[in-house]
Structures are given as structure tokens and as C-alpha cells.
Amino acid sequence: MRIVDVREKTYPISSSIRNAYIDFSRMTLSLVAVVTDVVRDGRPVVGYGFNSNGRYGQGAMLRERFVPRLLEADPDGLLDDAGTLDPHRVWDAMMVNEKPGGHGERSVAVGTVDMAVWDAVAKIEEKPLYRLLAERYGDGEGDPRVFVYAAGGYYHPGQDLRALQEEMRGYTARGYSVVKKKIGGASLEEDRRRIEAVLEALEPGQRLAVDANGRFGRETALAYAEALEEYDPFWYEEPGDPLDFELQAEIGRRYSGALATGENLFSVQDARNLVRYGGMRPEKDWLQFDCALSYGLVEYLRILDMLRDHGWSPRRCIPHGGHQMSLAIAAGLGLGGNESYPDLFQPFGGFPDGTAVEDGYVTIPDLPGIGFEGKADLYAVMRELGER
Incomplete structure (x- = not known):
């Protein structure tokens, strides 16, 4: 071979x-x-x-x-x-x-x-990757049913609050129970209006997560934390620089809701430092390490081992990236779910054709490998490179 x-x-x-x-x-x-x-x-x-x-x-x-x-x-x-x-x-x-x-x-x-x-x-x-991972590193079976949330709510040129609401309703209409929007690209007052508009568009049982993409310094991060207490988001993501573990820990001490971070940490060493010094709470917070940005699954397996040693469950991991690789890892190794980009970064985001979101979950089809061949627009691009 x-x-x-x-x-x-x-x-x-x-x-x-x-x-x-x-x-x-x-x-x-x-x-x-x-x-x-x-x-x-x-x-x-x-x-x-x-x-x-x-x-x-x-x-x-x-x-x-x-x-x-x-x-x-x-x-x-x-x-x-x-x-x-x-x-x-x-x-x-x-x-x-x-x-x-x-x-x-x-x-x-x-x-x-x-x-x-x-x-x-x-x-x-000749196996789906999730099943191969379950056999080698998991419980032997895996679970092809995986929680996914819809990442959107970016700042679009000219998008008003009504259009933002329609975007979010479009995600929930497709079966998502958790949606995410960006914060920090506008003033706190404007972001509050945007948050309230999205919450108004959601039905009972549906949740909103917010993501600052590491934008805030200490004062702004804490001001947003105080404001977000009123809205109880699914999580408050990456409020400060991803390597500012002291700030992350301070927010965790002062904010009662769930925090999420980790997508911009690219090694087991950085992940360990977050767990040691970032004040992350294993019963409440979420870790978003993305194998495609952090040396791949080989390193991600090391990260999972490290997390177990520090009292974290893989169920607290919901990777960034919205790709099928993390979806397979979630199904094979028992992660808490995966990010999804229903409309963005195509054809690389999304699931195999015909895969429906039901009550916030998708079921991975039984395709060999990661399953890229099941997504026609993506596989057309891949095949052009791989079979030339």
C-alpha cells in the first residue's frame, strides 16, 4: 500500500x-x-x-x-x-x-x-469514518445521529433586523433548534437590538448562541457578559483573544451562563493551557477545537485524552468549522455535536445531499470514508483535483 x-x-x-x-x-x-x-x-x-x-x-x-x-x-x-x-x-x-x-x-x-x-x-x-473511529478509539459502535447548530448571523451589507430574523427563521424551518449570530461588529446597543430581534423570531425550545470572535478587551467583554445575563444565550463564544486565559477565567467567574472557546487553539499544548488556566467549567462550558485547523485528528485524539485526564467529557466538545470530518468524529467518538453552515462557504460546508436536520440532529448516511462523495457539488470540485 x-x-x-x-x-x-x-x-x-x-x-x-x-x-x-x-x-x-x-x-x-x-x-x-x-x-x-x-x-x-x-x-x-x-x-x-x-x-x-x-x-x-x-x-x-x-x-x-x-x-x-x-x-x-x-x-x-x-x-x-x-x-x-x-x-x-x-x-x-x-x-x-x-x-x-x-x-x-x-x-x-x-x-x-x-x-x-x-x-x-x-x-x-470500506467503512464510514465514524464507524472506523468508534471501532479503534470509541465504544465500538458510534452513533450516527449528531447534534448540529446553524452558524450564521454575520454582519451583511444592508441587512436590517427583519432580514436577520428571516435568516434565522430559515434555519429553524430546516430543523435547527440552536442558531448562532455574531456580536462585537457593532455597538453593544445595536447588538442588543439584533439579539432581541433574533429571540423574537425563535419559537419555544429554540436557542440563540452568540460569538464575539475574540474581539473584546476586558471592559467590553465584561460589559457584554453583564448584558447577556438578561438573554441567557446557549453560549457566549470567544469574548476575548483566544490566548488570554486570564480574561477567559475572569469572565467565567463573573458570568453565570455557558462560555465557549477553543477554535483558535491549534495544539494539545494550547488546549491544555486553556483547561489549566482559562477557568473553563466542565459542567457548563463548551470546547470548540477544530481538527482541520489543529494538526488533524491525530492531534485531536491527544486533545481528547488530555481532556479526560482533566475531568472533561467529550460531550462538552462541539468543534468549529462546519465540515463533515468533525461530524464523523462527533459520531464516532461521542462528542457533543458539530457546527453547521447551512448557506455559507459552499460547496465545502454542509452535509451529504438529502441529509435532513430533525429537531437539531442529523443522521450521517452510511458512506465510505468521510462521505464527501455524497455531496454532489463538493465532490465535483474534489474529483477535478483527485482524478485528473
């Missing part, structure tokens, strides 16, 4: 939307195809991966460092004892000559290839 090629290409996922910190007018991502010499149904097995929105394409690092290391590695050194492609050994090969620390954009490049490798491994075994 061999990796015979690794291909990458940068794709635009640009949009006129913005959050509290950035706009998405020039947003890109990297798509990777890992081509193997294994043949199924007369065609080589190809695994696919891409990085999450919010970080840009990683083409330079992929071409200059990580892909060459992988292709130059001893092919037998990438296999496990049974002669099957081993994602952990692939990960080790990519990280040769990388110093500790520096968990920035390189974690995104490695995570993108890692996703493609896991997709290939599950396809070679």
Missing part, C-alpha cells in the same frame, strides 16, 4: 459577510487529494481534505514542506503493523524537522492532509 501522489489547490470561499474581526472578501482554503495505489471499483482510492474557514489556503507550506516530506518518506514507514496506511505515522513524517511550538498556520496545513489521509484509510477499509 502506497501514497503515490499528494495534490493541492487553493479555492476561493469569498463572501461579503464579516464578523467582529474580519471580512471574508478574500477568504480561501486549501483542498488536498491523497492518491493511493489501492483500487476499489476499478479506480484508485483518493482521500480528500480541506481546511476550515477563517484561515486561508496553505499552499506554500504544503508545497515546500509537508507534501515533499510525505512523498520522500519510506513508504513502508507510513504503514501500521498490518500493512495498512497509518495516519499517526503519516503525521510523524510530515512533522520531521519541525520544532516544538509555532502552532500557527502550519497546524492548518498538516490538518488538511491529515483529513485526506483518514478519508483514504476509511475508504480502503
Whole structure:
């Protein structure tokens, strides 16, 4: 069994939307195809991966460092004892000559290839990835039914409160029970009006989460925390800089509701520091580490082990990113759910065609690998790269 090629290409996922910190007018991502010499149904097995929105394409690092290391590695050194492609050994090969620390954009490049490798491994075994993960690391069965929430509520040019309400009603009409909107890109007074407009549009049992994207300093973060007490959101996400653990801990001491953070922490070391020093409460708060941004599933497994050692349940993890890789991890390893982008960052966001959201949950179809082939618009882009 061999990796015979690794291909990458940068794709635009640009949009006129913005959050509290950035706009998405020039947003890109990297798509990777890992081509193997294994043949199924007369065609080589190809695994696919891409990085999450919010970080840009990683083409330079992929071409200059990580892909060459992988292709130059001893092919037998990438296999496990049974002669099957081993994602952990692939990960080790990519990280040769990388110093500790520096968990920035390189974690995104490695995570993108890692996703493609896991997709290939599950396809070679002719199993859905979630089931392979449950067999290797979970309870042996997994649960294909996963909680998802609808991430939206960005600041759109010209969008008034009525249009914001219609956007949120569109999500709940499709079966979502939790929706999310951005805060911090306007004044507190305007954000309060936006929050109240969304709450007015929700039905009993439906919840609103809010996300500041790390925008606030101490005074503003605490002012929003005080204001949010009135609204009891599903969570108050990333109020301050993601590495400001002291601020995170102070907010946790002064805010009675649930907090969420972690999407911009890219290693087990950073995740451990959050748990140690960020004042996160394992009975109440949520962790949003995203494997596609943080060295992939190989590193995410280490993060889950670390969390258990610190008294956290995997059920408190709801990854950022809205991609099917995290959906498979949630189903296979018992996470609390996954983010979803019903209308944004297409064709890379969303679920396989025909997958319906029911009462806030989706059921993953029984497709080999991550299941990208079940989403026609996405697979058309992938196949163009992987089968050229």
C-alpha cells in the first residue's frame, strides 16, 4: 500500500459577510487529494481534505514542506503493523524537522492532509469514518445521529433586523433548534437590538448562541457578559483573544451562563493551557477545537485524552468549522455535536445531499470514508483535483 501522489489547490470561499474581526472578501482554503495505489471499483482510492474557514489556503507550506516530506518518506514507514496506511505515522513524517511550538498556520496545513489521509484509510477499509473511529478509539459502535447548530448571523451589507430574523427563521424551518449570530461588529446597543430581534423570531425550545470572535478587551467583554445575563444565550463564544486565559477565567467567574472557546487553539499544548488556566467549567462550558485547523485528528485524539485526564467529557466538545470530518468524529467518538453552515462557504460546508436536520440532529448516511462523495457539488470540485 502506497501514497503515490499528494495534490493541492487553493479555492476561493469569498463572501461579503464579516464578523467582529474580519471580512471574508478574500477568504480561501486549501483542498488536498491523497492518491493511493489501492483500487476499489476499478479506480484508485483518493482521500480528500480541506481546511476550515477563517484561515486561508496553505499552499506554500504544503508545497515546500509537508507534501515533499510525505512523498520522500519510506513508504513502508507510513504503514501500521498490518500493512495498512497509518495516519499517526503519516503525521510523524510530515512533522520531521519541525520544532516544538509555532502552532500557527502550519497546524492548518498538516490538518488538511491529515483529513485526506483518514478519508483514504476509511475508504480502503470500506467503512464510514465514524464507524472506523468508534471501532479503534470509541465504544465500538458510534452513533450516527449528531447534534448540529446553524452558524450564521454575520454582519451583511444592508441587512436590517427583519432580514436577520428571516435568516434565522430559515434555519429553524430546516430543523435547527440552536442558531448562532455574531456580536462585537457593532455597538453593544445595536447588538442588543439584533439579539432581541433574533429571540423574537425563535419559537419555544429554540436557542440563540452568540460569538464575539475574540474581539473584546476586558471592559467590553465584561460589559457584554453583564448584558447577556438578561438573554441567557446557549453560549457566549470567544469574548476575548483566544490566548488570554486570564480574561477567559475572569469572565467565567463573573458570568453565570455557558462560555465557549477553543477554535483558535491549534495544539494539545494550547488546549491544555486553556483547561489549566482559562477557568473553563466542565459542567457548563463548551470546547470548540477544530481538527482541520489543529494538526488533524491525530492531534485531536491527544486533545481528547488530555481532556479526560482533566475531568472533561467529550460531550462538552462541539468543534468549529462546519465540515463533515468533525461530524464523523462527533459520531464516532461521542462528542457533543458539530457546527453547521447551512448557506455559507459552499460547496465545502454542509452535509451529504438529502441529509435532513430533525429537531437539531442529523443522521450521517452510511458512506465510505468521510462521505464527501455524497455531496454532489463538493465532490465535483474534489474529483477535478483527485482524478485528473
